Amino acid sequence: MDEKTTTFVRDDSLSVDMPIDSDVFRVPPGYNAPQQVHITQGDHVGKGVIISWITPHEPGSSTVKYWAENSEFELKAHGFYLAYKYFNYTSGYIHHCTIHNLEFDTKYYYEVGIGNTTRQFWFKTPPPVGPNVPYTFGLIGDLGQTYNSNTTLTHYEKNPVKGQTILYVGDLSYADDFPYHDNTKWDTWGRFTERIAAYQPWIWTAGNHEIDFAPELGETRPFKPYTCRYHLPYTASNSTSPLWYSIKRASTYIIVLSSYSAFGKYTPQYKWLVKELPKVNRTETPWLIVLMHSPMYNSYVNHYMEGETVRVLYEKWFVEYKVDVVFAGHVHAYERSKRVSNIAYSIVNGLHNPINDQSAPVYITIGDGGNIEGLATAMTEPQPSYSAYREASFGHGILDIKNRTHAYFSWNRNQDGYAVVADSIWLYNRYWTHPEQTSLALFR
C-alpha cells in the first residue's frame, strides 16, 4: 500500500501568541496612520481590487490614490468606512475601497491615508483569464498569531516558488479563544499579516473562528467582526452572502464555500452552488478549485467526520463537475487524499466505502498555519486507504499552475529549510487530461 504517515512530528512548544510588543504587531508611525492594510480580488475576473485598512483615531479619508507603474497618471477611487462594537470593544474606522477596471498583468502602486500620514503599497493584477495562463497560489489556513504563524509567513515569503495570491482556508485571528472574544486580537492579526496581505490578494474563506456568535455577551450576529473587516466580491458571482462566492483568476475558477452557513437543500448556499457549477467553462478556466474550512476527508482524530454532512450533499457534484482540488483547513495538520469518491450509497445498497475515482478531486487539508491551539497529532489508525499522506507539522502549500493540463502542488513544512518540500504531487487537470494518470512524487 502507498499510504504514508510520516513519523515527523513538529515540536509545537511555540504555540503561544507573540507578545503584544512584538515588531510584527507594530503600529505604523504618524497620527491616525492607516494600518492593517489588506487587499482581495474586487470583481469576478481580476480587474478589480478591494483595498481595506483601518484608521484608529478618526475616519480620515476612504479614498485610494493609485497609478500604474511607469505611468504619471494618478487615479482616485472613493470607498467608505464603517465601525462596529463587540461587547466591550469598539473598532477603529474600517475602510473599504474597490478599484475597478484595472489593466491585467500590471503593477500598480497605491496610497492610503491623508496629510503627513500616508502609506504606499503595490500589487500586481493577474493576467487575463485564459486556459493556458500559468499562475501560482499560496495555501495557508488556521494561521493565528503565534511564533509558528510568523514562521509560516516567513517561509511563504522565502519560498523560491513565488506565490502571487493566497488561497486562505479559514480561521484567521483566533480572537475568540480569548476572554470576551478579545477583538484587539483581530487588530494585531491585521497588522501581522499586512506585510503580505497589502501586496497580494488573499482569497478568504470563513472558518469556525470567524463565527463569533456569543449570546452570553449579547453578540448574536454571526461573523460580525469578520464581515466588517474583510469585504469580498460576492455580488460579482450572484451570491447573496460574502460567505460563499466565486472568482476567476488566470486559468482558475475558485469556488469558496461556508462550512458554517446553512448548506442543505433549498438553502441560499445550496441554491447558489447548484447554479454556479454549470457556469464553469473549463475551456476558459481549466482549473476548478473549491475552498471550504471543514474537510470532507480527514483521518485525524480531531474534527473527525465534521465535514460529513457537507460531503453527503456536495461530493457527488464535485465528481460530476470534475473539481480538480478541494482545499480545507480546520484540522491543524496536513493531509492529502488520493482521488476517491464515496457517492454510491443509497440507504439500502450497502455501498459506503471510498473507491478510486479518477473524476474525483484530490482533498488537501492544510489547516497547519500555526495557531495557538497547537497541532492535531492524533490520527485514526490504521491510515485509511484513501489517505495518501498525512503529517502533523505546521507549514504552507504552493499550487503552481503550469498550463491547462499540469499543476504542481507542494507542501512545505516549517521544520525544513526554505527550499525543502515535504510532500508534493503533479496534478493533471480533470477536464483536460485522460483520467488514467499516475502520480509523480518528486523530491521525496
Ligand SMILES: [Fe+2]
Ligand atoms: Fe477551524
